[in-house]
Amino acid sequence: MLDLLFDPSFAASVPRFVTPILLAALGGALCERAGVFNIALEGFLLVGAFAAVFGSFFSGSPYLGALAAVMAGTAMGLVFAEFNLRRGGDAIVVSIAINILAAGLTTYLLRAVFDAMGAFSDPAIAGFGRVSIPGLASLPLIGPFLSGQSPLFYLALLAVPALSFFFARHRLGLRIRAAGENPAALEAGGVGRRRVQLYALMGCGALCGLGGAQLSIANVTLFVENMSAGRGWIAVVAVLLTRGRPWPLFIIAVIFGAVDSLSFRVQGLGMPQQFTDMMPYLATLAVLVALSWWRRGRTANGGTL
Amino acid sequence: MNGTLGREAMSWAVALAWIAAVLFILMALVGAPFGDALSAFLQNAFGGRRFSYLMATLSRAALIAGMAVSVMLSFRAGLFNIGGEGQLVAGGLVAALAALLLPGPPLFVLTASILAAMLAGAGWALLAGALHLYVGVPLLVGSLLLNYPIRYIASYLVAHPFRDVQSGMVQSHLVPQATWLPYFPGTRLDIGILFIIAASLFAIVYSRATVHGYHARMNGLSPAFARTVGLPVRKLTLQTLAMSGAIAGLVGAIAVFGIHHRYIDGMLVQPLYAWTGIIAVLLVGMIPWAVPLSGLFFAAIQTGAAGMERSAGVPKEIALVMQAVIILFVASRVSGALVASSERKAGAAEDA
Numbered sequence: 001m002l003d004l005l006f007d008p009s010f011a012a013s014v015p016r017f018v019t020p021i022l023l024a025a026l027g028g029a030l031c032e033r034a035g036v037f038n039i040a041l042e043g044f045l046l047v048g049a050f051a052a053v054f055g056s057f058f059s060g061s062p063y064l065g066a067l068a069a070v071m072a073g074t075a076m077g078l079v080f081a082e083f084n085l086r087r088g089g090d091a092i093v094v095s096i097a098i099n100i101l102a103a104g105l106t107t108y109l110l111r112a113v114f115d116a117m118g119a120f121s122d123p124a125i126a127g128f129g130r131v132s133i134p135g136l137a138s139l140p141l142i143g144p145f146l147s148g149q150s151p152l153f154y155l156a157l158l159a160v161p162a163l164s165f166f167f168a169r170h171r172l173g174l175r176i177r178a179a180g181e182n183p184a185a186l187e188a189g190g191v192g193r194r195r196v197q198l199y200a201l202m203g204c205g206a207l208c209g210l211g212g213a214q215l216s217i218a219n220v221t222l223f224v225e226n227m228s229a230g231r232g233w234i235a236v237v238a239v240l241l242t243r244g245r246p247w248p249l250f251i252i253a254v255i256f257g258a259v260d261s262l263s264f265r266v267q268g269l270g271m272p273q274q275f276t277d278m279m280p281y282l283a284t285l286a287v288l289v290a291l292s293w294w295r296r297g298r299t300a301n302g303g304t305l
Numbered sequence: 306m307n308g309t310l311g312r313e314a315m316s317w318a319v320a321l322a323w324i325a326a327v328l329f330i331l332m333a334l335v336g337a338p339f340g341d342a343l344s345a346f347l348q349n350a351f352g353g354r355r356f357s358y359l360m361a362t363l364s365r366a367a368l369i370a371g372m373a374v375s376v377m378l379s380f381r382a383g384l385f386n387i388g389g390e391g392q393l394v395a396g397g398l399v400a401a402l403a404a405l406l407l408p409g410p411p412l413f414v415l416t417a418s419i420l421a422a423m424l425a426g427a428g429w430a431l432l433a434g435a436l437h438l439y440v441g442v443p444l445l446v447g448s449l450l451l452n453y454p455i456r457y458i459a460s461y462l463v464a465h466p467f468r469d470v471q472s473g474m475v476q477s478h479l480v481p482q483a484t485w486l487p488y489f490p491g492t493r494l495d496i497g498i499l500f501i502i503a504a505s506l507f508a509i510v511y512s513r514a515t516v517h518g519y520h521a522r523m524n525g526l527s528p529a530f531a532r533t534v535g536l537p538v539r540k541l542t543l544q545t546l547a548m549s550g551a552i553a554g555l556v557g558a559i560a561v562f563g564i565h566h567r568y569i570d571g572m573l574v575q576p577l578y579a580w581t582g583i584i585a586v587l588l589v590g591m592i593p594w595a596v597p598l599s600g601l602f603f604a605a606i607q608t609g610a611a612g613m614e615r616s617a618g619v620p621k622e623i624a625l626v627m628q629a630v631i632i633l634f635v636a637s638r639v640s641g642a643l644v645a646s647s648e649r650k651a652g653a654a655e656d657a
Contacts, residue, residue: 039445052476055483060555077631083634083636087636089636091634092385092445093587093632093636094633094636096387096580096587096632096637097584097586097629097630097632097633098582098629099580099631100577100580100625100627100628100629100632101625101629101633102624103577103622103625104623104624104628104629105622105626107620107622107625108331108620108622108623108626109334111332111335111620111622112334112620113334114337122657143620149649157354159455167395190311228451233449233450236446237446237450239441240446270381272461272464272465272508274457274458274461274464275457275459275461277453277457278454278456278458280455281450281453281454282454284450285442285450285451286438288436288440288442288446288450289436289440289442292440292442293440293441295441296441
């Protein structure tokens with residue numbers, strides 16, 4: 001087990017699994033801090049993955065594919081905002097509907113646009129190559145993890161401190177936090193709460209779109225029905241656990257991504273696929289249990305609902 | 306008075322126009338004529354030779370309505386149990402395995418398998434409940450995450466130890482033919498729907514006319530109040546979840562003995578029965594007697610769409626899009642019914 005962890009190909013595969021979860025979770029953090037209970041990250045990711053393949057296939061450029069994913073994700077954020085913020089639908093109901101909408105729409109369009117059942121792959125889908133940043137590979141310990149990844153991975157890495165700064169210092173970031181923590185103060189300051197929440201949802205959609213692009217045009221170059229496969233839900237858990245703080249979120253995403261990647265490796269060693277497939281979910285539950293016990297240990301009267 | 310009514314009607318008309326526009330665009334993408342597709346849709350949802358499609362709608366409606374009733378019990382008690390899928394899979398899997406392994410007369414095997422399925426569903430729901438109450442994993446998250454392990458466990462069992470190798474598919478052997486639920490005379494509709502009707506009646510009476518159901522609802526509308534007046538909130542939570550899970554398990558057993566006669570990998574997951582059940586409950590704002598009807602409505606959409614695929618070449622996933630769009634427009638009108646949920650949500654976020 002231990003030599004597996006230091007296997008260079010394992011190291012290189014971790015970021016591939018971390019990136020989609022991290023990007024989706026950072027998007028979720030925007031909503032969490034803005035006081036929008038968005039559990040539609042799974043749907044946002046899936047739409048992003050489809051749009052990336054769509055954009056890349058028709059333009060021949062992975063960057064335009066990622067742009068299409070950002071636009072599609074943002075559009076999903078707008079749909080969420082329309083029904084939750086403007087029409088006042090319950091956030092959980094809207095989220096469930098959007099997840100079903102994403103599953104239905106992507107499968108429908110897969111057949112309508114590409115005439116494909118189940119999966120679509122084509123040489124015309126341009127994927128992201130690996131970026132090599134000079135000197136990165138020679139860093140001790142983390143070098144093998146960092147070098148030669150897709151540009152989206154580096155973007156996700158930069159997004160962590162950027163979002164942290166955004167929440168701490170930036171005007172809109174502060175307003176987003178006010179929208180979540182003290183809406184009355186925000187309104188008293190002459191800023192509409194729902195407008196701020198709308199921006200958070202759009203940002204969330206864009207980030208999830210990029211996460212989806214990592215799934216479909218960086219890790220592979222194809223689209224498979226329901227290819228988000230629960231990663232959006234894992235991102236939701238990460239957001240709830242960390243209450244949307246970027247750095248703790250990064251740590252959680254790395255843990256979940258590493259388990260995801262490990263389960264993929266163990267599969268190569270002959271363990272039945274079904275057992276390795278359930279590892280990320282069991283690991284997520286295990287982290288939840290461990291954290292809640294740890295918290296309960298710190299606060300003597302840690303009563304639940 | 307007239308003014309608000311007019312405005313109400315207007316907003317419904319706008320919603321309908323939106324839904325129609327979405328469908329129209331999607332159909333235009335595959336080049337299907339709107340009128341033909343629509344008539345294929347209606348024909349296939351309700352018509353067919355000797356009403357065969359209506360029967361298909363009804364047997365699907367039974368499963369969706371069953372899941373809807375299961376979810377309703379939890380939701381009314383303010384418990385965001387979205388793990389119906391896992392409870393359904395646990396029931397279907399255990400039903401098929403019990404029927405394959407148990408010796409004895411068919412009626413005994415059938416009864417024991419159905420009971421085992423209900424126990425399995427209840428057990429899976431209680432696991433989420435225990436994680437929620439005793440470990441502090443929010444129910445919304447815990448129940449959802451538990452959907453995945455059971456899905457893969459079932460998949461493993463029918464792919465390896467219990468696989469019907471000769472069939473070439475990932476599925477278990479057929480359960481003994483003597484345990485299959487019979488069809489209504491002269492139709493292709495199995496009597497499984499009677500079980501679901503019984504479960505629905507139980508749930509309606511329980512919700513509207515029993516003290517326990519009243520307490521559960523009280524807990525749903527205001528957990529703080531329920532605690533203050535001294536209701537045994539934990540016990541209530543676990544009992545409600547067990548009932549929800551048992552009904553989901555029953556639905557799984559009906560799918561095995563009435564429709565598929567074996568456990569096929571993905572047969573309960575891919576049609577999104579559990580999620581459709583959830584939106585069927587939300588559509589009617591958790592009003593007990595309306596929940597089975599709402600399940601029927603969504604089943605009609607799905608079988609209609611399947612027919613539209615056969616005769617007009619429109620991919621059947623349009624049903625999912627329709628369901629989602631309908632629920633989005635309706636969600637903004639039934640949000641009042643979920644008032645207590647915001648309190649829960651805040652709690653859940655704190656706990657996480």
